[in-house]
Amino acid sequence: MQVLYKSTRGNGETVTASQAILKGLSKDGGLFVPTVIPSLDVPAERLAQMSYQETAYEVMSRFLTDFTEEELKSCISQAYDSKFDTEEIAPLHKADGVYFLELFHGATIAFKDMALSILPHLMTTAAKKNHADKEIVILTATSGDTGKAAMAGFADVPGTKIIVFYPKHGVSPIQEKQMVTQKGNNTYVVGITGNFDDAQSAVKNMFNDQGLAEELAEAGFQFSSANSINIGRLVPQIVYYVYAYGKLVKSKAIQPGQKINVAVPTGNFGNILAAYYAKLMGLPVNKLICASNENKVLFDFFRTGTYDRKRDFILTSSPSMDILISSNLERLIYRLTGEDAEKCRELMEALSRGGEYTITGEMKAGLEDFYGNFCSEGETREAISATYYGSGYVIDPHTAVAAGVYQKYLRDTEDSSVAVIASTASPYKFTRSVMDAVSDRYQGLDDFALVDALSTLTGIKVPKAVEEIRTAPVLHDTVVAASEMPDTVRKILGIR
Numbered sequence: 029m030q031v032l033y034k035s036t037r038g039n040g041e042t043v044t045a046s047q048a049i050l051k052g053l054s055k056d057g058g059l060f061v062p063t064v065i066p067s068l069d070v071p072a073e074r075l076a077q078m079s080y081q082e083t084a085y086e087v088m089s090r091f092l093t094d095f096t097e098e099e100l101k102s103c104i105s106q107a108y109d110s111k112f113d114t115e116e117i118a119p120l121h122k123a124d125g126v127y128f129l130e131l132f133h134g135a136t137i138a139f140k141d142m143a144l145s146i147l148p149h150l151m152t153t154a155a156k157k158n159h160a161d162k163e164i165v166i167l168t169a170t171s172g173d174t175g176k177a178a179m180a181g182f183a184d185v186p187g188t189k190i191i192v193f194y195p196k197h198g199v200s201p202i203q204e205k206q207m208v209t210q211k212g213n214n215t216y217v218v219g220i221t222g223n224f225d226d227a228q229s230a231v232k233n234m235f236n237d238q239g240l241a242e243e244l245a246e247a248g249f250q251f252s253s254a255n256s257i258n259i260g261r262l263v264p265q266i267v268y269y270v271y272a273y274g275k276l277v278k279s280k281a282i283q284p285g286q287k288i289n290v291a292v293p294t295g296n297f298g299n300i301l302a303a304y305y306a307k308l309m310g311l312p313v314n315k316l317i318c319a320s321n322e323n324k325v326l327f328d329f330f331r332t333g334t335y336d337r338k339r340d341f342i343l344t345s346s347p348s349m350d351i352l353i354s355s356n357l358e359r360l361i362y363r364l365t366g367e368d369a370e371k372c373r374e375l376m377e378a379l380s381r382g383g384e385y386t387i388t389g390e391m392k393a394g395l396e397d398f399y400g401n402f403c404s405e406g407e408t409r410e411a412i413s414a415t416y417y418g419s420g421y422v423i424d425p426h427t428a429v430a431a432g433v434y435q436k437y438l439r440d441t442e443d444s445s446v447a448v449i450a451s452t453a454s455p456y457k458f459t460r461s462v463m464d465a466v467s468d469r470y471q472g473l474d475d476f477a478l479v480d481a482l483s484t485l486t487g488i489k490v491p492k493a494v495e496e497i498r499t500a501p502v503l504h505d506t507v508v509a510a511s512e513m514p515d516t517v518r519k520i521l522g523i524r
């Protein structure tokens with residue numbers, strides 16, 4: 029069965045998977061969605077026996093139907109290799125009665141690696157298939173983790189350049205150091221004086237700017253996106269939920285067919301949307317638990333049916349979730365409208381014009397697959413310390429938001445089905461918040477001393493990704509206002 033892709037704001041016109049990956053965002057400003065969600069017709073007993081790479085092929089081949097078996101398997105084997113520090117790629121760790129699905133064993137020790145290690149291969153394969161002759165320029169706004177993971181994926185990939193914008197005052201010191209030390213002759217990192225939403229909006233505007241696209245085309249370039257709106261990121265993220273299910277069956281934690289709950293620390297709504305797609309494919313999932321930090325726009329939306337971004341942007345200890353406009357939610361909204369692109373466009377335009385929209389009661393009924401809640405900063409700290417003192421396991425603040433929200437879910441529902449918590453970053457990426465939550469005796473230490481203290485505390489070796497940046501020279505120091513981003517791009521590409 030062929031799966032095609034159409035825009036959430038389009039007229040039903042379809043493109044192939046490879047074209048959707050190349051374009052990133054549809055010309056009409058909408059996001060690409062599959063015309064049908066393929067079903068996961070693989071018995072759980074077989075999933076239980078599969079490696080990560082085999083699972084990836086089963087899931088991805090059902091969505092990316094214009095890739096040949098050879099192409100897809102080559103992308104998978106180039107992505108999920110020794111860049112990961114464990115052969116399991118995404119191991120499950122049981123602690124405190126729940127299963128933490130560790131998605132941070134890749135090159136940059138955050139879950140973005142799961143998709144961004146394969147996206148460059150999908151994209152260059154897609155370019156070849158479609159005879160694209162222009163150099164691909166990846167334009168990315170990052171709240172801290174995407175940018176580094178995208179650069180790690182694209183660095184020195186022939187036929188590509190990558191430009192990353194990050195909020196200068198909105199990322200952790202380790203995240204910033206990771207970015208500004210990025211090597212590669214095709215990587216560019218720019219700090220901006222605004223917040224993540226400012227950077228993301230400016231990137232979206234550049235994608236929608238036809239004049240700029242023409243300037244680029246004349247100079248031999250075309251934009252593409254490595255942000256989580258790209259279907260080439262969403263599809264690889266479905267894989268690990270299927271894989272985790274298989275491993276739970278294998279270890280006899282569940283029976284084949286038994287439903288599990290999944291809790292996801294959410295920002296742009298990409299990771300949890302992938303879990304939702306896994307459920308739509310037929311994976312036995314009961315609730316999708318959507319965990320927010322104090323930027324709790326999604327919690328309010330699930331409760332009231334009104335999405336309202338008109339509020340203060342709060343800098344928290346889980347910066348990769350400091351987001352007020354969750355781009356991928358548009359894909360869920362589109363589904364809730366019964367795939368009415370006109371209605372979806374109206375809602376999204378209301379959001380960008382007036383800062384809010386409200387869905388109908390009928391649409392709201394479609395949200396029953398989800399449970400939303402949030403953790404305050406204090407509750408996040410408590411979740412870190414409770415997990416550590418309860419089981420000796422140290423989790424990062426993003427994962428802690430999900431762990432804290434999961435406890436609220438348990439209290440609210442008493443639904444004690446087996447639960448998987450998406451564990452999205454290594455605690456080594458956020459040592460300050462983690463160590464402060466564990467004890468107040470670490471307060472005087474600098475970020476790298478904290479790294480060593482964490483290693484002593486847990487007995488886990490400092491990951492290579494952190495060891496490398498200790499002494500690495502800063503290679504990128506440009507900082508601009510969000511309004512200067514288009515001209516910065518022109519300058520980097522040598523246009524004008």
Ligand SMILES: *Cc1c(COP(=O)(O)O)cnc(C)c1O
Binds near residue numbers: 295
């Ligand atoms: C990006 C990120 C998230 C949020 O994921 P979304 O797909 O944007 O919802 C959560 N935790 C970490 C560590 C991240 O890097």
